Amino acid sequence: MSRPPASVLIAAAVAVVGFAGLIRGAMPQAASGGIGGAATDPIVVSGAYVREPASPDVAAAYFTVYNTTGTDDTLTSVATGAGQSASVMTEDVSGGMQELATGLRIPAHSSVTLKPGKGHVMIEHLVGALRPGQYVNLELDFANAGPVNVSAPVIAINAEPPR
């Protein structure tokens, strides 16, 4: 007798699903527009790839890091199962490549893109050959956001990078 009418239950269900949908919908928007919010990942990584290496020893990973928060963050280190070591290399003032002792700063509400000639994650002492179609798992560690996992596809040596 005291059961609520079906319409009330449906309305409640719609409200819950709608709310969840809103939260999910906010994430890609934040990734593209850089709008931070409580329901947004603080760090969003996109366009990750590893070019099939010509060397049996060393490969490079590239990606764009978006900092969706209002506070600067720092990429302090990278770990990967593809090689024994991974280091973040960026262009120094003389045009060479250098590992930053202080990590790679990602300014608030901004993005940093690692691309050939500008920066990369150098993966050394490869465990095995990397071939197109495979994926390289990377754990990017940020000072504020903590670890962020990225799966980077291996692209052919002469392929266009993913957009």
Place this chain on the structure above:
Amino acid sequence: MRYVMLLVAVVVLAGCSSGSGKPKPSDLNNQPHAGQYQGFGLVPPLPRPSFSLTDTSGKRFAFSQTAGHPTLLYFGYTHCPDVCPTTMADIAQAVAAQPPAVRTNTRVVFVTTDVKRDTGRVIASWLRHFDTDLPHKFVGLTGTQGQIDAAQAAAHVVLAEDGGQTHAADVLLYGADDYAHVKYLQSDNESDQIAHDLPLVSKEESS
């Protein structure tokens, strides 16, 4: 060094102007002296250098063997994760995009700046990742440190340091007239730039 930094600045400017989508030829490079070329124009042009090194099969290779052919010359090292393989892939793509006559006529020469690690075998295995579909295999050269330094000096590029790991990123393009009128630096457009300019330097009358 100042010259290199100026070039880097120009690359950044060119990158800004290219906008989105497939770059139009006029957007690839807006620096002076480029003339008809999409790469960085060399005024005055640089003569094809004379140097002799050792190829990947252990034989002596004189750079003059490439005389009369459009020739792309690049100094780098195989343990390089980033710029060197990207540059070689750009070169290979540009050559592959040529009409058959130009493709067959073009030569590509890679000179290592890391004489300790880059043996003939290591260089050959590295180059085969890039040139498999091309009519002429890329030439890979090594030598003593003195010979490599002399080759870089002859080609007017900045001498490599740190065991070859800090090296000039220039790709020099010598024409059928045995002069380099244009060179390239690593960028998103490098392959398109080289592909555009190769036919221009393939004929004797180019000057």
